[in-house]
Amino acid sequence: MSNKDNNFVKDITNIEEDFAQWYTDIVLKADLADYTDTKGCIAIKPYGYEIWENIQKYADAKFKKIGVKNIYLPVLIPESLLNKEKDHIEGFAPEVAWVTIGGQEELEEKLCIRPTSETMFSTMFSKWVNSWRDLPIITNQWCNVLRWEKETRPFLRSREFLWQEGHTVHETEKEAQELTLKMLDTYKEVIEELLAIPVLQGRKTPKEQFSGAVATYTVETLMHDGRALQAGTSHYFGQNFTKPFDIKFQNREGKEEYAYQTSWGISTRLIGAVIMAHGDNRGLKLPPKVAPIQVVVVPIAQHKEGVEEKATEIYNKLNEKYRAHIDLRDNCSPGYKFNDWEMRGIPIRIEIGPRDIENGVAMLVRRDTLEKQEVKLDELEETVGKILDEIQTNMFNICKERLEKKTTTATNLDEFVKNINENQGYVKTMWCGNDECEDKIKELTGAHSRCIPFNQEHLGDTCVCCGKKAETMVVWGRQY
Amino acid sequence: MSNKDNNFVKDITNIEEDFAQWYTDIVLKADLADYTDTKGCIAIKPYGYEIWENIQKYADAKFKKIGVKNIYLPVLIPESLLNKEKDHIEGFAPEVAWVTIGGQEELEEKLCIRPTSETMFSTMFSKWVNSWRDLPIITNQWCNVLRWEKETRPFLRSREFLWQEGHTVHETEKEAQELTLKMLDTYKEVIEELLAIPVLQGRKTPKEQFSGAVATYTVETLMHDGRALQAGTSHYFGQNFTKPFDIKFQNREGKEEYAYQTSWGISTRLIGAVIMAHGDNRGLKLPPKVAPIQVVVVPIAQHKEGVEEKATEIYNKLNEKYRAHIDLRDNCSPGYKFNDWEMRGIPIRIEIGPRDIENGVAMLVRRDTLEKQEVKLDELEETVGKILDEIQTNMFNICKERLEKKTTTATNLDEFVKNINENQGYVKTMWCGNDECEDKIKELTGAHSRCIPFNQEHLGDTCVCCGKKAETMVVWGRQY
Numbered sequence: 001m002s003n004k005d006n007n008f009v010k011d012i013t014n015i016e017e018d019f020a021q022w023y024t025d026i027v028l029k030a031d032l033a034d035y036t037d038t039k040g041c042i043a044i045k046p047y048g049y050e051i052w053e054n055i056q057k058y059a060d061a062k063f064k065k066i067g068v069k070n071i072y073l074p075v076l077i078p079e080s081l082l083n084k085e086k087d088h089i090e091g092f093a094p095e096v097a098w099v100t101i102g103g104q105e106e107l108e109e110k111l112c113i114r115p116t117s118e119t120m121f122s123t124m125f126s127k128w129v130n131s132w133r134d135l136p137i138i139t140n141q142w143c144n145v146l147r148w149e150k151e152t153r154p155f156l157r158s159r160e161f162l163w164q165e166g167h168t169v170h171e172t173e174k175e176a177q178e179l180t181l182k183m184l185d186t187y188k189e190v191i192e193e194l195l196a197i198p199v200l201q202g203r204k205t206p207k208e209q210f211s212g213a214v215a216t217y218t219v220e221t222l223m224h225d226g227r228a229l230q231a232g233t234s235h236y237f238g239q240n241f242t243k244p245f246d247i248k249f250q251n252r253e254g255k256e257e258y259a260y261q262t263s264w265g266i267s268t269r270l271i272g273a274v275i276m277a278h279g280d281n282r283g284l285k286l287p288p289k290v291a292p293i294q295v296v297v298v299p300i301a302q303h304k305e306g307v308e309e310k311a312t313e314i315y316n317k318l319n320e321k322y323r324a325h326i327d328l329r330d331n332c333s334p335g336y337k338f339n340d341w342e343m344r345g346i347p348i349r350i351e352i353g354p355r356d357i358e359n360g361v362a363m364l365v366r367r368d369t370l371e372k373q374e375v376k377l378d379e380l381e382e383t384v385g386k387i388l389d390e391i392q393t394n395m396f397n398i399c400k401e402r403l404e405k406k407t408t409t410a411t412n413l414d415e416f417v418k419n420i421n422e423n424q425g426y427v428k429t430m431w432c433g434n435d436e437c438e439d440k441i442k443e444l445t446g447a448h449s450r451c452i453p454f455n456q457e458h459l460g461d462t463c464v465c466c467g468k469k470a471e472t473m474v475v476w477g478r479q480y
Numbered sequence: 481m482s483n484k485d486n487n488f489v490k491d492i493t494n495i496e497e498d499f500a501q502w503y504t505d506i507v508l509k510a511d512l513a514d515y516t517d518t519k520g521c522i523a524i525k526p527y528g529y530e531i532w533e534n535i536q537k538y539a540d541a542k543f544k545k546i547g548v549k550n551i552y553l554p555v556l557i558p559e560s561l562l563n564k565e566k567d568h569i570e571g572f573a574p575e576v577a578w579v580t581i582g583g584q585e586e587l588e589e590k591l592c593i594r595p596t597s598e599t600m601f602s603t604m605f606s607k608w609v610n611s612w613r614d615l616p617i618i619t620n621q622w623c624n625v626l627r628w629e630k631e632t633r634p635f636l637r638s639r640e641f642l643w644q645e646g647h648t649v650h651e652t653e654k655e656a657q658e659l660t661l662k663m664l665d666t667y668k669e670v671i672e673e674l675l676a677i678p679v680l681q682g683r684k685t686p687k688e689q690f691s692g693a694v695a696t697y698t699v700e701t702l703m704h705d706g707r708a709l710q711a712g713t714s715h716y717f718g719q720n721f722t723k724p725f726d727i728k729f730q731n732r733e734g735k736e737e738y739a740y741q742t743s744w745g746i747s748t749r750l751i752g753a754v755i756m757a758h759g760d761n762r763g764l765k766l767p768p769k770v771a772p773i774q775v776v777v778v779p780i781a782q783h784k785e786g787v788e789e790k791a792t793e794i795y796n797k798l799n800e801k802y803r804a805h806i807d808l809r810d811n812c813s814p815g816y817k818f819n820d821w822e823m824r825g826i827p828i829r830i831e832i833g834p835r836d837i838e839n840g841v842a843m844l845v846r847r848d849t850l851e852k853q854e855v856k857l858d859e860l861e862e863t864v865g866k867i868l869d870e871i872q873t874n875m876f877n878i879c880k881e882r883l884e885k886k887t888t889t890a891t892n893l894d895e896f897v898k899n900i901n902e903n904q905g906y907v908k909t910m911w912c913g914n915d916e917c918e919d920k921i922k923e924l925t926g927a928h929s930r931c932i933p934f935n936q937e938h939l940g941d942t943c944v945c946c947g948k949k950a951e952t953m954v955v956w957g958r959q960y
Contacts, residue, residue: 034607036600037561038554038591043604046549046619053550069526070533074518074640075555075593075624076577081517097556098581099593103628104574111518113555113579113593120516124523127514133811139526144555144624148583160554331613 012343015281019225026275027154030284030344040152040159044268047344048155050292051271052162056142058194058289059164059266062186063140068166071139073120076111081119084244088118091211095147097159113146118212118237118263121167122245129259131250132171138179140166155272156229156480163267169247169259173238176260180236183264184217187232195270196287196396197221197277198403199231200426200475202451207438210263214238220450220475222399223276226406226424228450228477231273234264272480277399284345285367287395288388293325295384296346298337300353302328310357314350317381322388342367347391348384368394407475411460412467413444416476420445426477430470432463440465447476492823495761499705506755507634510764510824520632520639524748527824528635530772531751532642536622538674538769539644539746542666543620548646551619553600556591561599564724568598571691575627577639593626598692598717598743601647602725609739611730612651618659620646635752636709636960643747649727649739653718656740660716663744664697667712675750676767676876677701677757678883679711680906680955682931687918690743694718700930700955702879703756706886706904708930708957711753714744752960757879764825765847767875768868773805775864776826778817780833782808790837794830797861802868822847827871828864848874887955891940892947893924896956900925906957910950912943920945927956 012029013021027033032048044052060070076099083089096112114120121139128134142164149157166183170176188199199219209216213235221231241247242258251257278285288294295318299311308328315326325346327337334351341349351363364375364383368391375383406425410416419427427447431437438449441464456473463470492509493501507513512528524532540550556579563569576592594600601619608614622644629637646663650656668679679699689696693715701711721727722738731737758765768774775798779791788808795806805826807817814831821829831843841854844863848871855863886905890896899907907927911917918929921944936953943950 034604036554037558037603038556038600041554041556043554044552046551049550049552052552070529071526072524072529072532072642074516074521074523075626076518076521076640078517093584095583097579097583097591099577100580101578101590103577103630110581111577120518123517124514146555150583160556162552 012281012283015224015279022279023276024154026279026284032271032275032284033154040149042154042158044162047292048271051274051286051290052268054290054292055190055194055266055270056164059186059190060142062189063166066138066182066186068138068140070141072141072143073117073124075114075144077114077117077120079110079112081123082112084119084122085212085241087240088212092116095149097146097148114143115145115147116263116265117141117145117165118167118241119245121263122241122247122261125167125169125242125259125261126245126247129169129247129249132252135171135249135259136168136175136179138166138168140164153272155268155275158268161268163265166262166264168262169242170261171249171251171259173260176238176262177236180215180217180234180262180264183262184219184232184234187219187234187264187266190266191219191221191231191270191273192396194287194289195274195277196289196392196399197231197273198396198400200450200453202453202475204233204451205438205449205474207435208449210235212237212240214240218451220477221273221277222403222406222425222477223273223480224279224402225276226478227480228426229269229273229276229480230450231270232264232266235262237261237263276480278395279345282339283343285395286345286347288347288392291345291347292323293344293346294322294388295324295348295350296341297324297326297350297352298334298341299326299328300334300351300356302330304354306357307352307354311352314352314362314377314380318350318384321381322384338365347388350380350384366391368398409459410464411462413441413465416441416447416464417445420447420476420478424478426450426475428457428459428473428475429464430460430462431472431474432466432468433471434463434466437463437465441476445476446478448479450475450477450479492761492763495704495759502759503756504634506759506764512751512755512764513634520629522634522638524642527772528751531754531766531770532748534770534772535670535674535746535750536644539666539670540622542669543646546618546662546666548618548620550621552621552623553597553604555594555624557594557597557600559590559592561603562592564599564602565692565721567720568692572596572627575629577626577628594623595625595627596743596745597621597625597645598647598721599725601743602721602727602741605647605649605722605739605741606725606727609649609727609729612732615651615729615739616648616655616659618646618648620644633752635748635755638748641748643745646742646744648742649722650741651729651731651739653740656718656742657716660695660697660714660742660744663742664699664712664714667699667714667744667746670746671699671701671711671750671753672876674767674769675754675757676769676872676879677711677753678876678880680930680933682933682955684713684931685918685929685954687915688929690715692717692720694720698931700957701753701757702883702886702906702957703753703960704759704882705756706958707960708906709749709753709756709960710930711750712744712746715742717741717743756960758875759825762819763823765875766825766827768827768872771825771827772803773824773826774802774868775804775828775830776821777804777806777830777832778814778821779806779808780814780831780836782810784834786837787832787834791832794832794842794857794860798830798864801861802864818845827868830860830864846871848878889939890944891942893921893945896921896927896944897925900927900956900958904958906930906955908937908939908953908955909944910940910942911952911954912946912948913951914943914946917943917945921956925956926958928959930955930957930959
């Protein structure tokens with residue numbers, strides 16, 4: 001057993017040496033997901049799926065308060081529907097999977113597996129919307145989608161993934177735009193409050209926006225290695241879909257008008273964000289609010305009289321208030337268990353052995369700081385609650401500090417290249433608004449524009465790239 | 481408005497005249513679902529989807545108590561995997577949809593959209609199972625599946641539907657068999673407690689069992705028109721999948737052994753069961769526990785001073801304890817609203833007008849009996865709770881009485897034909913165990929064997945069909 005103990009954490013690639021391999025190691029070894037025989041698609045294992053369930057519960061409760069109604073539309077979309085909005089089909093055609101045979105017969109019209117469902121929702125909305133009294137419609141579906149990615153990575157870019165896609169129709173432009181931003185704020189809350197990852201909010205540049213949108217808004221996050229991850233998006237469509245799909249309504253003045261539309265989504269990609277924002281060389285590190293197990297009880301010298309009983313008693317009490325687990329495995333040492341639960345990112349570990357029982361105490365170990373403290377058994381329940389809160393806050397603050405440390409400003413291209421090569425992270429610049437400058441920056445630095453942040457700063461008067469008059473401030477970063 | 485009022489319920493086909501059309505009317509007019517441009521696939525609208533969410537919540541909580549872990553596996557299954565178990569592929573090949581193009585290229589191996597996921601789960605289990613210490617694995621996924629049905633009907637038989645599919649692996653035959661039956665009991669609880677529909681439990685005859693199973697167990701329900709609906713199934717596979725998929729483990733004696741497997745599922749079909757078991761000529765009738773809205777408040781003379789305020793006050797109070805709704809529409813009459821909410825099956829309606837407010841009372845109307853009673857406002861909250869319970873029980877009892885009334889016994893074929901033609905319903909008979917008799921009964925009567933009930937009765941010594949020695953008692957019925 002001792003051999004296994006020693007090698008346990010060593011099995012995980014060093015996070016500073018090879019972040020990509022570290023990530024894969026964590027996904028597999030912490031039992032979050034596994035590869036499957038369907039190329040580019042993963043199996044989400046119980047431990048990973050429970051994280052998703054916690055995200056779903058938290059987000060869905062917020063959606064429902066806003067008045068979102070869940071629905072379910074078909075996974076298969078006829079080709080003719082997908083083709084109705086020109087930009088949309090251009091964007092998605094290269095990455096869809098087509099069903100051509102059903103019930104042993106060649107289909108007359110092929111059906112794609114939804115890569116996203118704007119076309120299907122719009123078709124239904126055109127049936128459901130007649131009068132202003134039918135509006136707004138604020139719907140959402142939790143479902144699977146499929147995009148035929150060439151290069152895949154568990155959670156971050158998988159051919160099939162799980163997500164929610166909200167789709168809404170409104171009477172006015174203003175109401176639709178407000179809803180678009182309200183959902184973006186909801187995403188910020190979910191990601192910051194639940195996942196303890198600070199987000200940057202802003203609008204995507206035209207080049208980076210969703211195929212068919214008038215405007216795409218984004219919540220951007222920064223990972224351990226300084227790369228950016230787009231964590232959620234919210235799109236304002238104006239009448240781009242309502243016109244080709246004929247979503248018309250009689251307005252309050254009795255005139256026919258095309259409605260205004262939005263869509264917005266977050267996905268199982270967020271599990272990847274949690275891994276990459278918080279993990280370290282010991283493995284996964286889960287924010288308490290989203291952790292499937294918040295506190296694990298590990299008995300020491302478990303075979304000795306009274307130990308298992310006392311540990312179970314503690315577990316039962318904790319489990320009433322928190323998501324608790326007790327590790328009674330008899331085929332591995334406490335040391336192995338410590339490593340194992342640290343690797344799985346459990347926020348708090350409680351160790352309890354014969355001497356602790358004698359003294360009426362237990363050892364409490366925090367995953368975030370690895371600090372140990374002795375806690376009186378009759379104060380354990382309260383202390384665990386307090387420290388779970390502390391861990392949640394501390395993990396957010398650590399990410400926030402990194403974000404600040406890794407955010408730099410550049411006023412010319414040399415500075416830009418230097419900053420991003422030294423530091424990765426976000427680079428803030430002024431920008432003239434032209435696609436050509438965006439392309440040039442991408443080519444030169446590998447960084448994409450993350451967004452035009454809502455919090456605009458004045459960093460100068462000229463574009464970082466062409467030196468001409470700047471229109472706006474942009475944040476850039478290399479991305480997942 | 482008055483015209484619309486009068487015609488409102490008349491728009492629904494009479495339930496005794498054309499049950500099939502009545503069903504379609506309810507699905508569409510109660511806003512449960514709608515047809516889509518994808519042939520054979522429906523859109524589940526908010527009101528229908530909320531019923532599904534309530535079923536999910538109730539079942540999932542029971543699953544989790546049993547130790548079921550949710551996971552998610554790919555929607556696409558490579559042809560080679562599907563082909564591994566001979567009976568399974570024979571059963572499902574005619575009804576699968578095939579993806580042949582992905583990312584604009586013809587695929588080397590075609591992929592089917594899961595009609596069920598035994599093959600995918602088995603492939604993963606073969607990776608995850610090595611030692612008896614890895615067992616049991618008790619997993620489940622909530623997901624969409626697709627079967628290329630020729631004739632479809634909303635909820636009852638849709639090409640795509642939503643379901644949960646549980647898949648488990650065990651060390652011993654005994655443990656696997658016990659789990660199979662435990663899940664069947666869980667289904668009975670969900671359907672009887674939540675949906676207020678009594679079930680008949682038993683084992684399917686070999687002809688009716690799942691492709692690849694050793695034994696299929698079923699929960700059968702009886703609809704308003706006396707036809708049967710299979711509401712859930714639980715399968716024991718023995719080693720039928722573990723052998724071709726090589727799911728081996730080292731047992732406690734250190735020897736390699738093939739594991740034992742089960743699977744079990746319920747689906748959005750249950751929404752169809754709720755409609756058809758409880759509905760009447762006024763429309764849908766929802767059991768309180770599964771109803772998205774349990775109580776609706778309708779103000780009378782809403783424009784008069786104080787009415788809307790009082791109605792809102794009542795609504796707010798009820799909404800703290802129950803799923804409540806207030807109907808403040810200003811473009812339809814109270815009469816229209818009464819019909820509308822009855823048609824949507826809301827268990828309790830509260831009417832409140834100026835005179836009621838003066839007298840400190842409200843009118844409470846039950847959807848199940850249509851009885852009205854005056855309730856003092858300060859007793860309303862308590863009374864609503866009590867009556868919701870009564871409605872739940874009463875609805876179950878009504879179904880139970882119908883079930884008993886529509887269950888008959890036949891000892892020969894003439895009796896069988898007479899009973900089922902007069903009465904529809906379940907026909908109980910003795911059976912010799914031969915497929916030929918089962919086929920003959922189906923041909924002659926249109927009835928399928930529902931199951932070999934766990935509660936066996938001795939109805940005679942000879943088979944209802946051939947007159948030879950009977951082996952077992954079987955329940956038969958025409959089905960959905």
